[in-house]
Amino acid sequence: MNRRQLGLGAAAAAIASASGGLAMAQVRDPAAVSFYDSFNDQLARLPATIQPDVRAFYELNGWRPVWTPERLRALQGAAGRAERHGLSQSDFFDFDALASVPAAAEMRTTAAALGYGRVLAEGRVRPETVEDLWEMQKNRVDLPLGLNDALAQNRLIDWFEGLAPTDIGYSNLSAGYVRYRRMIREGRSWPVFQSGPTIEPDTSDPRIPVLIERLVAEGDLSATAAAQLAGMGNYYGPELVEAVKGFQIRHGLAADGRIGTGTQRSLSASSEDRARQIALNLERRRWLAREVAPERIEVNTAAAIMVYWKDGKPVHSNRVVVGSPANQTPSLEKQFASVVANPPWYVPASIARNEILPKGPGYLAANNMYISNGTVIQRAGPTAALGYVKFELRDSYAIFLHDTPTKSAFNLAMRQRSHGCVRVQDAVEFARLLLSPDPSLLAQFDEAQDTRETKRIQTGREITVRLLYWTAFVDGQGRVAFREDVYGRDGKLAEALGIAVSLPKVVDDGRGRDADDVGP
DSSP states (O other): OOHHHHHHHHHHHHHHHHHOOHHHHHTTOHHHHHHHHTHHHHHHTSOTTTHHHHHHHHHHTTSOOOOOHHHHHHHHHHHTTGGGGTOOGGGTOOHHHHHHSHHHHHHHHHHHHHHHHHHHHHOSSOGGGTSSSEEOOBOOOOHHHHHHHHHHTTOHHHHHHHHSOOSHHHHHHHHHHHHHHHHHHTTOOOOOOOOOSOBOTTEEOTTHHHHHHHHHHHTSSOHHHHHHHHTTTTEEOHHHHHHHHHHHHHTTOOOSSOBOHHHHHHHHOOHHHHHHHHHHHHHHHHTBOSOOOSSEEEEETTTTEEEEEETTEEEEEEEEEEEOTTSOOOEEEEEEEEEEESOOEEOOHHHIIIIIGGGHHHHHHHTTEEEETTEEEEOOSTTOTTTTEEEOOTTSTTOOEEOOSOOGGGGSSOOEEESSSEEETTHHHHHHHHHTTSHHHHHHHHHHHHHTOOEEEEEEEEEEEEEEOOSEEEOTTSOEEEOOOTTSHHHHHHHHHTOOOOOOOOOOOSOOOOTTOOOO
16 A cells, blocks of 8 residues: 555545544534534635635535545545646645544545636636636536535546536547656657757758657657658658658648748757646636537637637638737637628727828828728728628627738738737638528628628627637647747746746748738
């Protein structure tokens, strides 16, 4: 029996001696009476933040002790699964410490269970403290009631596991975290890749053997292929180039096979840092309400990718351009119920003041703009900043989805370039997809596009838009994909969680935002 098992046994004995069993408590067992009499004193010794939940739990339970040896074993089983959620069991449970003060063991165990449950259900950090604007539907759980029911039904482990998200995105990312942790424990972490000159295809470089090991570690290159390539020395040939392209795609880099600054920085990230980055994204997912609309649009602002879900399944995806680091697209969950064909653009005051008005009346005339009641307005047209369609979100701080005449940015790997709104690739066809369930609405939209008339068309239903920030997620091939922390939110969240993480800096693969591109 190891030290932790001994601690569990001692804790069980301590708690069992206090409880004497639930049935005996009902006939005023002296130990149960003692627990009841000392309740307020014991409660006062707990952190103030957990006291309301502990009191509510025991009120539901008739003020009786609950932690029998069998239930403690179940609790230990639940605690042992903490790693699946990117958490450390030791941060929540120390069964040795529970056993050290028998009189306090009962209530301290309950506090630990409720504290761990709260993290699984809602996260460790309040999102508003680490993001400037975060308006999503939060998850909320009645933990005292849930714990009481789970104990009564002997399903403690299932209850804890059900508190965390159970969707495939969380489950797959959780499995990815476990794989990375196992890799680290077993000493299969990849070697350090040294930065240096760009490695071009069909050349030789002394870093090639390390590159091969690096690609094998995460599955971008098979062990069989690696063994064959090892015989080619330092040559960067076609098969290895294809593996690097796969790595580049998985990291949101330009998939050209050239191992330049951006690719080298991603290659240099350690397995420990990538595991911690996954843990940060598991935390973000725990913040969110578990029930989501079966029809929704989800934009991952870190990856600059949009996915349209219909009937709970992803049916369409597009590239998007989102806010620059200086003009970040916030985390929002809003609805829209109409699209505007050929929309004019009512320019926000800050953009007008800083980027448009200083250029003088000639610029306004050349860009089909005019001033009305102090507001700069751009008329609809082929060069209008909103393109041919706008998807209006309700009460969204002037954040919306729209078309754009500037198509070239969709071909860039780093697409964080707007003033905060979301520019959608092939936006007109996407609008047609949303309107297609009702042929009459689609016909109205198509007619407006033919005539270039500005017209609002109702969708006939509310569609939810979720603007999210995932820097680690699982791709269609079941691999963990990473994006660099372009908004700096990983660093801020890591600091709040007390996690030390060193992630690669972003390398812009294209020119900065055009001086003439003043769109939202």
